[in-house]
Amino acid sequence: MLKNFTNHIENQLPFLKEARLLIAISGGLDSVVLTHLCHELKLDITLAHCNFNLRGAESDGDEAFVLELADNLDLEVFIEHFSTNEFAKDQKLSTQMAARDLRYNWFSELAESLHFDYIVTAHHADDNLETFLINLSRGTGLSGLTGIPEINEHIVRPLLPFSREALETYANTTNLKWREDSSNASDTYLRNKLRHHVIPVLKETNANLLQNFKTTLGHLKDTSDIVEESLRAVAKRAIIDIDEHKMVLDILPFKKANNPKAYLYEMFKDYGFTAWDDMVDLLEAQSGKQILSDKYRLVKDRAHLILTHRNTQEDEEHTEHTERSRSALKDTFIIHTLEHEIQTPAGTLSFDEAAAVVGHQSHVIFVDQSKLKFPLTLRQWEEGDVFHPLGMNGKKKLSKYFKDEKLSLIDKENVWLLISEENIVWVLNRRADERFKVTDKTSTIVKIEFN
Template identity: 60%
Template sequence: MLENFQNHINNNLSFLTESKVLIAISGGIDSVVLTHLCHQLGLNISLAHCNFNLRGKESDADEDFVVALAEDLNLEVFAQRFDTEAYAKNNKRSIQMAARELRYAWFDELSEQLDFDYILTAHHADDNLETFLINFTRGTGLEGLTGIPEINEKYIRPLLPFSSEDIEAYAKANTIKWRDDSSNKSVKYLRNKLRHEVIPILKEINPSLLQSFQTTIENLNDTADIVDESVNAVLKRAIETMDENHVAFKVSEFKKVNNPKAYLFESLKEFGFTEWNDVVDLLDTETGKQVFSNTHRLIKNREHLLLSEINQEQHQNIIITAEDHKKDTPFGTLFFDEADAIFGTRTNIIFVDKEQLQFPLTIRKYTEGDVFYPLGMTGKKKISKYFKDEKLSLLEKENTWLLCSGEAIVWVINRRADNRFRVTESTKQILKIELK
């Protein structure tokens, strides 16, 4: 196996030979064998071990084993203890998900602080098959059936071409010791149930199961490339605008394709949507209808679908004193300067009669019932009616701020000034307010 592993590194992962590498090691056979193989090849490796404190003395013994192994191989080792049960309870996670989040967050932290180029995990061919079956039983798209990626940014899985039998044979042939995790025997976890009860039957039916599975994965990845190319072509036509607040998709481009649901799924799957029939229905529904995921929402706005992140942050009103010449805000920076005359007609600049202002000024969001006196018009108008006349989308309305003097609106920021504060012939002090 060492020769095959070396060939795999040289042919497919040669960048590891010149990199500073961190190996995620549990003390189990897979990560221990990965450590020995990398050490045999002379790679620049260090070890990182997570003690999740879930199995009492057994967890501590795993940590002691990894530290001793590092000492035997003259390797740097990092060990971190976690209160996994408390984290799972506080964050409403399963124990397995909590351990995963804690593990990867710590690995990323180590990598950033100590300049590791890559992080190796010991996933192998059997793990890949188990992941495929888990996704298959739960229901998934093509992406869920294409297997564990060998390279995923900083995370590398160099054992993916090798089976658990290959790994065990190498360990026994080289008298390598490892730790057995008793929880791996429990079939209450889906992965273990597949590992111990389902996959052995599949291997009995087809002794070449892993080779057949690898062929299937390669074919599915080829198909995924074709799908990505087609989806990207549609997205190139469909995305009309994109900024920090939202992405606007043309409804017409999705309605042109033979299967809008499939294209919407592939385009939006990373944003957590699950009610795909509702997403498709947005194509033909009226303006204002929305579909939500836990993190994002999709809004129908005339001939567009607007994708935005759900903003959980509650913005406080912003106070501006007479002494302020600059104020940072969530939507940009406001500058306040005295001017000798009015010049320019851009929407991001207004000129007001400073003596008409009542300091401190307030910047706030729109509330129901707000009215103002639009500059250049006679009389007042509800802000809601102004929004409607300007054909603002729901997102644009939500991201519009008002500059106020007392209860009076001075400026619908970056859109329209209020007539009551305009500069007249009797104005003595002109204040220029600019948004950048």
């Protein structure tokens, strides 16, 4: 085992030899073997142990064991205690998921603050098979069947090629001691059921199960690379605009694909969507139709799909059919005087006197001060709003202006208005109103800027 592990590090993970490593250690067989192997190779390792306070005296015994092991090997060790049940309740997570989040968040904080290069975990081949079967039983795409990655950003799993049987053989032949977690004997968790009842039968049926499984993972990863390449080609044609607030995609590349559902799944699976048949229907739906996940929404807008973060209040008010009233959503902000700079719900609004109208920028307008009647109001637009676009004769409904400007549904939801009495002074960052423009008779010019 030591020879095979050494060869694996030399051939596949040589960067670990020059790195500072933080080993996640529970006190169980896997992490104890990993610690001893790394110690034998004289790698630069430090231990990190989580006490989740879930098993009373047994949890404290694990902690004492890890402290003793670190002392025997002359290694530095970090211990952290967690109120796992309380965290799980607050975050509405299962105990297992809560422990996982707490563990990896703490490891990442340690690695960042103390400049460890990698976090090293003791996942092995049997863990990989269990994860594969769990994902398979729950329904997953190709990415869920490619196994646990050996390297995932700053996390490395050097024991993945080795079976639990090989680890146990090494531990016994070198007289290592480890702790047994009593919860591993329970069939409460799916992973334990697979470990105790399913995988032993599979191994009995096929003595080369893990090796064949490794071969299968290799084929699946190769296929996954082909899928990624194809998806990148479609994404390159489909993505029109992307920033921290939204992603806008052209529908046509998906409609032209032989299997639109497959491409939609690969494109949006990481955003929590599950209604894939509905997503395919979205390609032919009318504008305004949307699909929701827990944190995101995907909206059909003419020939586009627009992905944004989900705003629960807006979702409740959103209809499937086009221009809706925003009155229930709007925030209003009253501006009493021409202060130099004002922080508003929409952004920063500033007022300054100007000697002349200079330049043309979307976030700046110049108005005749005498035409402003205070207090001014800043609010979101509502259905039925009308203004007089600068440079045009007559008035125009904002909804018609938005249509002419080809604003998306998402863009319209973020439109704010500056109002004097009942009149629109400015559709912020888009168009000023003709009635407030500077003329030859203007005595005082006000420059209004919005960011």
